[in-house]
Amino acid sequence: MYQYNQDDQTLINERVAQFRSQTERFLKGELDADQFRALRLMNGLYIQIHAPMLRVAIPYGLLSSTQLRKLAHIARKYDKGYCHFTTRQNVQYNWPKLEEVPDILAELAEVQMHAIQTSGNCMRNTTSDHLAGICKDEIEDPRPYCEIIRQWTTLHPEFAYLPRKFKIAVSGALHDRAATQFHDIGLHLVKNEQGETGFKVFVGGGLGRTPVIGQVIRPYLEKRHLLSYLEAILRIYNLFGRRDNKYKARIKILVKEEGLEKFKSLVDEEWHHIKDGMELSDERIHEMQAHFVLPHYDNSASIDSTFPNHLESDNAFATWVKHNTVEHKVPGYRAAFVSLKAPDEPPGDITDSQLEVVADLADRFSFGEVRSTHRQNLVFADVKQADLFDLWQQLNKTKMATPNIGTATDIICCPGLDFCSLANAGSIGITREINETLDNLDYLHDLGDIKINISGCMNGCAHQSVGHIGILGVDKKGEEWYQITLGGSSENEAAIGDRLGPSVPKDQIAQAVAAILDVYVKNRIEDESFLDMVKRAGLTPFKKQVYANH
Amino acid sequence: MQIIKDRNIIEDSWQFIADEHPLLPGDCTVTLERWLKEKEQLLRHDGKVGVRIESTDNLEILSGDLALIPLVEVNFVIFSDGRAFSKAWLLKNRYQFTGEIRAVGNFLADQIFYLSRSGFNAFNFEGNQNLTLALSMLNDFSVSYQKPANQF
Ligand code: SF4
Numbered sequence: 276m277y278q279y280n281q282d283d284q285t286l287i288n289e290r291v292a293q294f295r296s297q298t299e300r301f302l303k304g305e306l307d308a309d310q311f312r313a314l315r316l317m318n319g320l321y322i323q324i325h326a327p328m329l330r331v332a333i334p335y336g337l338l339s340s341t342q343l344r345k346l347a348h349i350a351r352k353y354d355k356g357y358c359h360f361t362t363r364q365n366v367q368y369n370w371p372k373l374e375e376v377p378d379i380l381a382e383l384a385e386v387q388m389h390a391i392q393t394s395g396n397c398m399r400n401t402t403s404d405h406l407a408g409i410c411k412d413e414i415e416d417p418r419p420y421c422e423i424i425r426q427w428t429t430l431h432p433e434f435a436y437l438p439r440k441f442k443i444a445v446s447g448a449l450h451d452r453a454a455t456q457f458h459d460i461g462l463h464l465v466k467n468e469q470g471e472t473g474f475k476v477f478v479g480g481g482l483g484r485t486p487v488i489g490q491v492i493r494p495y496l497e498k499r500h501l502l503s504y505l506e507a508i509l510r511i512y513n514l515f516g517r518r519d520n521k522y523k524a525r526i527k528i529l530v531k532e533e534g535l536e537k538f539k540s541l542v543d544e545e546w547h548h549i550k551d552g553m554e555l556s557d558e559r560i561h562e563m564q565a566h567f568v569l570p571h572y573d574n575s576a577s578i579d580s581t582f583p584n585h586l587e588s589d590n591a592f593a594t595w596v597k598h599n600t601v602e603h604k605v606p607g608y609r610a611a612f613v614s615l616k617a618p619d620e621p622p623g624d625i626t627d628s629q630l631e632v633v634a635d636l637a638d639r640f641s642f643g644e645v646r647s648t649h650r651q652n653l654v655f656a657d658v659k660q661a662d663l664f665d666l667w668q669q670l671n672k673t674k675m676a677t678p679n680i681g682t683a684t685d686i687i688c689c690p691g692l693d694f695c696s697l698a699n700a701g702s703i704g705i706t707r708e709i710n711e712t713l714d715n716l717d718y719l720h721d722l723g724d725i726k727i728n729i730s731g732c733m734n735g736c737a738h739q740s741v742g743h744i745g746i747l748g749v750d751k752k753g754e755e756w757y758q759i760t761l762g763g764s765s766e767n768e769a770a771i772g773d774r775l776g777p778s779v780p781k782d783q784i785a786q787a788v789a790a791i792l793d794v795y796v797k798n799r800i801e802d803e804s805f806l807d808m809v810k811r812a813g814l815t816p817f818k819k820q821v822y823a824n825h
Numbered sequence: 826m827q828i829i830k831d832r833n834i835i836e837d838s839w840q841f842i843a844d845e846h847p848l849l850p851g852d853c854t855v856t857l858e859r860w861l862k863e864k865e866q867l868l869r870h871d872g873k874v875g876v877r878i879e880s881t882d883n884l885e886i887l888s889g890d891l892a893l894i895p896l897v898e899v900n901f902v903i904f905s906d907g908r909a910f911s912k913a914w915l916l917k918n919r920y921q922f923t924g925e926i927r928a929v930g931n932f933l934a935d936q937i938f939y940l941s942r943s944g945f946n947a948f949n950f951e952g953n954q955n956l957t958l959a960l961s962m963l964n965d966f967s968v969s970y971q972k973p974a975n976q977f
Contacts, residue, residue: 313905430966
């Protein structure tokens with residue numbers, strides 16, 4: 276993975292010093308709350324219901340074991356012994372003390388980590404495919420470009436005060452696992468007719484209050500123009516994005532109001548002026564690629580008989596392998612997920628000691644690295660099949676082997692009413708109830724690939740509008756109610772879920788989900804997936820069942 | 826009145842003249858609208874004349890006149906209005922403006938590093954900002970991933 280050079284390190288050290296000064300001046304009353312708010316947000320610091328919340332960047336989801344141990348140490352020393360992985364591959368601490376945040380940042384800087392631009396109206400952490408570099412369907416590894424973009428976005432002086440937040444995602448595979456069509460800018464590595472790779476550029480996608488699927492603004496962009504083209508889009512957005520209404524300030528609204536053609540012509544004109552001055556040289560690209568060379572795989576990894584033997588003799592292990600591991604482009608290796616979705620724990624939460632277990636396992640089994648996924652789990656990308664049994668046993672002992680990756684209990688859930696000051700309704704409690712109704716593993720596995728996303732308010736941090744089943748907390752005269760949508764997807768065939776009907780009260784939402792799954796099981800044709808069945812049959816059969824008693 | 830200019834704290838006597846008032850003796854800035862309307866007359870003024878632009882103003886209209894203007898002020902109504910940063914970048918880079926680009930109005934000392942990287946070289950703070958502190962913030966970072974505005 277990318278290793279900082281002296282300049283990278285200097286920059287984050289200086290950022291820590293700058294933030295320390297800002298915090299001190301705020302505590303002394305020299306910065307007012309509004310001023311400090313803008314400054315702290317740009318460093319990932321929110322003020323939540325109980326305490327500040329600090330969001331730490333994990334660039335495109337890559338973490339080393341050293342970094343994991345540091346996250347564990349911070350959780351123990353400055354927080355309540357746990358932290359939370361987010362849907363943007365970042366990590367959050369829910370209980371830090373404001374005056375200690377500069378110390379936390381200094382500790383992070385020791386392991387090449389920071390909280391720069393993890394919130395606020397600026398360019399956020401660039402996200403990517405958690406299977407980058409190892410999946411079979413990859414056109415090119417997106418990570419070198421992610422790092423190039425990370426550096427370009429970091430402390431970009433001109434674009435620190437955008438109309439609203441700005442998110443970029445990059446995917447290098449045929450199967451889009453990075454939800455690129457729901458980002459302000461989505462980049463797909465593609466091949467042109469000459470067989471060269473470049474980027475297909477999507478713009479104006481986004482979730483939140485007004486979910487919009489991104490549109491293609493440029494079907495093929497040469498790599499050397501990557502940064503100039505991004506810069507052109509950002510300058511046009513910075514100059515013309517709406518600033519009069521925070522709900523209309525995302526780039527998706529600008530693209531919609533101007534129309535794609537007009538927006539594109541503005542961008543092209545700007546780009547024309549700057550493209551020659553900002554070319555990415557092949558040298559720079561190669562230099563960056565050298566940071567992401569593949570590890571030394573064992574060529575004989577597939578000549579191993581223990582793995583098939585264990586699969587045969589141990590059902591629980593076989594089930595875990597089936598659901599929580601995926602294939603790898605190198606024979607004899609698999610990628611293994613760490614499920615952060617144990618039935619009785621809030622999705623995405625992990626304790627200090629679990630983090631340390633993951634760090635040790637990464638060192639033993641996966642070249643010292645782990646990745647965060649945007650479904651709030653972790654993944655060891657490079658595990659030898661012969662090591663899987665051992666790995667599984669260790670994960671099992673520490674409650675990280677729930678065999679539910681990609682199933683209905685692999686729920687994405689925002690902090691909701693328990694932590695978030697914007698929430699209308701709880702989400703963690705709903706997740707727990709759904710887990711209780713789905714406690715039969717065979718039934719769960721029979722349901723197959725089902726993505727449930729639960730957000731506690733319209734802001735949609737858990738991306739409920741692209742959940743196969745989306746659940747959105749709404750406030751009805753001070754009571755917690757939930758709206759249900761079906762049929763959303765953030766993958767290649769991007770879709771926004773359709774609303775099932777009136778919202779349901781809190782005590783009926785788990786039953787409603789159970790009813791929906793029941794309708795699916797009874798109506799699916801052969802091995803039709805949930806999403807396909809919803810597409811084919813529409814909402815009617817679900818409506819009938821969910822609202823049967825109303 | 827003291828301002829920061831070219832990394833020094835200096836005495837400054839430029840004054841902004843609102844549209845309905847006549848120019849005062851000495852160096853004055855006026856709104857873009859007034860400049861466009863009264864250019865000929867303004868150029869006969871004894872002191873120097875600069876233009877104050879707002880974040881909503883279109884710079885293109887001014888681009889032909891930039892050689893006649895020693896100072897462009899970019900006004901911040903609110904510090905979080907990032908358009909001012911792009912305006913300065915465009916002035917410096919697209920329009921090759923070589924005069925002074927001054928930030929005025931409601932901006933923060935904590936923004937001064939970004940502002941200078943975007944093209945501003947002078948800073949006139951509202952209220953009683955500690956200028957020595959602000960000056961030191963121009964050195965908050967010794968490294969940057971982006972080229973400064975005049976190096977494109
Ligand atoms: S969706 Fe709403 S409740 Fe949930 S974390 Fe986001 S803002 Fe808070």
